[in-house]
Amino acid sequence: MGANTKALKNRIRSVDSTLHTTSAMGLVASSKMRRANQAMHAGKQYVGAFDRVVSVLATVSECQRSPYMRVAGERTKLIVIAGDRGLAGGYNANIFRLVATMQYDDIIPIGKRACDRYKGEFHSSEKYTGAEATALARKLCKEFVDGEYDRLGIVYTRYVSMMSQEADVKWVLPLQRPENVEPISAIFEPDEETILNATVPDYVAGILMACIRESFASEVTARRMAMDSAGKNARAMIDDLQLQYNRARQSAITQEITEIVAGSGS
Numbered sequence: 001m002g003a004n005t006k007a008l009k010n011r012i013r014s015v016d017s018t019l020h021t022t023s024a025m026g027l028v029a030s031s032k033m034r035r036a037n038q039a040m041h042a043g044k045q046y047v048g049a050f051d052r053v054v055s056v057l058a059t060v061s062e063c064q065r066s067p068y069m070r071v072a073g074e075r076t077k078l079i080v081i082a083g084d085r086g087l088a089g090g091y092n093a094n095i096f097r098l099v100a101t102m103q104y105d106d107i108i109p110i111g112k113r114a115c116d117r118y119k120g121e122f123h124s125s126e127k128y129t130g131a132e133a134t135a136l137a138r139k140l141c142k143e144f145v146d147g148e149y150d151r152l153g154i155v156y157t158r159y160v161s162m163m164s165q166e167a168d169v170k171w172v173l174p175l176q177r178p179e180n181v182e183p184i185s186a187i188f189e190p191d192e193e194t195i196l197n198a199t200v201p202d203y204v205a206g207i208l209m210a211c212i213r214e215s216f217a218s219e220v221t222a223r224r225m226a227m228d229s230a231g232k233n234a235r236a237m238i239d240d241l242q243l244q245y246n247r248a249r250q251s252a253i254t255q256e257i258t259e260i261v262a263g264s265g266s
Contacts, residue, residue, distance in 0.1 A: 004248050005245060005248045005249050005252060008244055008245040008248060011241055012238055012242060015234050016234075016238060018230075019231060019235065019238065022234060023227070023231055025223065026223075026224055026227035026231065029220045029221075029224035029227060030224055033217070033220050033221060033224060036216050036217040036220050036221075037217050039213045039216075040210075040214045040217040042213075043209055043210035043213040043214065044210055046206050046209075046210065047206050047207055050199075050203050050207075053199065054175065054199060054200075054203055057196040057199070058176070058177050058196070059177065059178065060192040062192045062193050063192050063193050063196045064177070065193055066175075066193050067144070068141075068145070068173060068174055068196065068197065069174055069175050069176075069177065070174055071174070073150030074151075075149045075150040075151070076102075076103060076104045076105055076106075076150065076151045076153065077104070077105065077106045077107075077143075077149045077151070077152050078099065078104045078106070078107050078152075078153050078154070078155055079108045079153070079154045079155065080095065080099055080109050080110065080114045080118065081110045081111055081114065081125055081154065081155065081156045082110070082111040082112075082114035082117070082125065082215075083111050083126075083216075083219045084111055084112040084113070084124050084126050085113075085223075087226060087227070088219050088223040088226055089222045089223070089225060089226040089229075090222075091165065091218065091219050091222040091223070092114075094157070095114070095155060095156075095157060095167045097167070098155060098167040098169065102153075102169070105149065108120065108140075110124075110212065111125030112124065112125075125212055125216055125219070126216055128209070128212050130205070130209060133206075133209045133212070136205070136208065137202070137204040138201045138205075140152060140173075140204065141173075141200055141201045144174075151171065151174070152171070152172045152173040152204075153169045153170065153171045153172065154169065154170045154207065155167065155168075155169050156169075156211040156214060157215045157218040157219070158214065158218070159217050159218045159221070162225070165221060165222055170207065170211060172204055173204070175200070
């Protein structure tokens with residue numbers, strides 16, 4: 001019986017250590033959530049402003065000659081954004097599950113887990129910079145114009161709410177002519193197509209950064225929720241183990257008393 005109580009005590013100590021770890025990770029995730037959400041909303045506002053400009057230009061008939069508005073072919077390049085770390089519920093797994101359902105010719109991974117899975121050069125999803133996004137966007141736009149691939153998509157995690165984050169894909173290139181957007185009466189210098197072609201690389205960089213920021217906000221939120229859930233499970237397990245320990249201890253004491261009484265009677 002003594003061995004049983006010792007094993008239960010060691011188990012309680014182990015689960016309690018895990019509880020402290022999950023609590024610490026939950027606090028770290030909480031501290032990052034506010035900044036991550038602010039960055040996510042700023043990225044959405046930036047892309048929203050860019051969207052309006054590109055949408056207006058894309059309705060102009062002269063812009064239909066732009067290489068960025070050609071008919072999409074089959075050769076697909078994907079940018080896949082995952083986390084630098086795990087322990088965030090299904091955050092990384094959901095991204096990889098979505099990619100597995102897609103047809104693609106090449107993947108550019110961002111985030112350690114994506115880089116490990118797709119064997120790409122490491123790029124941190126948490127610390128990805130605007131300069132890195134601009135350099136990648138210019139390279140991808142040049143390759144697209146040169147006809148090296150036909151479609152560009154970004155696989156990222158869309159932030160729905162504190163309780164829900166969903167893996168999604170945003171198709172970036174080629175540009176689509178928007179519907180229900182009335183052309184404006186404006187004069188563009190030197191001309192609409194030139195302005196559109198010059199704008200697209202920065203537009204792609206903005207979309208990329210917005211997707212990375214939204215993915216990171218989703219990641220820290222998912223990690224916070226996962227650590228909260230793990231903490232609740234750990235506390236429930238400790239309560240159950242403590243009850244088992246008390247019963248085992250009580251049984252051991254009862255047995256000792258019984259043996260003492262039996263010995264004194266003899």
